[in-house]
C-alpha cells in the first residue's frame with residue numbers, strides 16, 4: 001500500500017509524526033507522498049523525508065503553492081514563492097543553512113472555489129496554476145493537482161497549456177464520471193480519498209469505476225478526510241486500508257489487488273524505487 005497524498009508536516013500532526021509513520025508501517029504501507037502547501041511547508045517536508053525515508057518505507061515529496069494558500073499571500077509574496085519554488089525544484093533552495101533535496105513532484109497546485117475567500121482569489125490562482133504547470137513541464141516532474149469545484153475551468157487550462165510528459169494526479173478526486181474520462185484522456189492518474197468510504201457517494205463511486213487499473217491511486221489526505229469507519233479521529237496514513245476496502249468493494253476487485261496496483265502506480269508516477 002502507498003498513501004499517494006498526505007500532510008504529516010501539518011501542525012496538527014507535529015506531536016504524533018513518528019508514531020503516525022510507525023503505525024503506517026505496521027498497517028502495511030510501503031510509503032507515502034508529502035504534498036506541499038506553501039514555502040513554509042517545504043523545509044518541514046524535507047526534514048521528515050530525511051528522518052523517515054528508509055529501505056522499508058519510501059517518503060516522496062511534492063513542493064507547490066496550494067490554491068487555498070493563495071488568498072493568504074500578498075501580491076509580493078506569491079511571485080516570491082513561485083520563484084522560490086523553481087529554486088527548490090532545482091535542488092537549490094537553502095532554508096536555515098540546509099539545501100532542500102529536489103522534490104519528486106510539483107504540487108499541490110490547482111484551482112479551488114470552495115469558499116468565498118478562495119473564489120475571490122481565482123485570478124491569482126489561475127496565474128499560480130499556469131506558472132507551476134509550466135515549471136513542471138520544463139523540469140518534467142509530475143504534478144499533484146488540487147481541483148475543487150472548478151473542474152470545467154481546470155480541464156480547459158490543462159488542455160490549453162498541456163501537462164508534463166511524466167503526467168500527474170488529481171488528488172482526492174471529486175468530479176463526475178464524465179469529467180474523469182476527460183482527465184484520463186489527458187494521461188492523468190486519479191486518486192481517491194476518504195470520500196469513497198461515505199455510506200452514500202454514488203457520483204464519486206461512478207467516477208471510481210471509470211478509472212483503469214494503471215491510473216488508480218489511493219490516499220488519506222491526512223490529517224483531513226478521515227475515512228468513515230475511523231471518525232471522529234484525526235486522519236493518519238495508517239487509515240489507508242479503510243479507503244482501499246471501499247475502493248475494492250465499489251470496483252468489485254480484491255483489497256489485495258487494489259493495494260498492489262495503487263502502490264505500483266504511485267512508485268512509477270513519482271519515480272520512487274520499488275521497495
Ligand SMILES: [Zn+2]
Pocket residue numbers: 005006007035108171221
Ligand atoms: Zn492535500
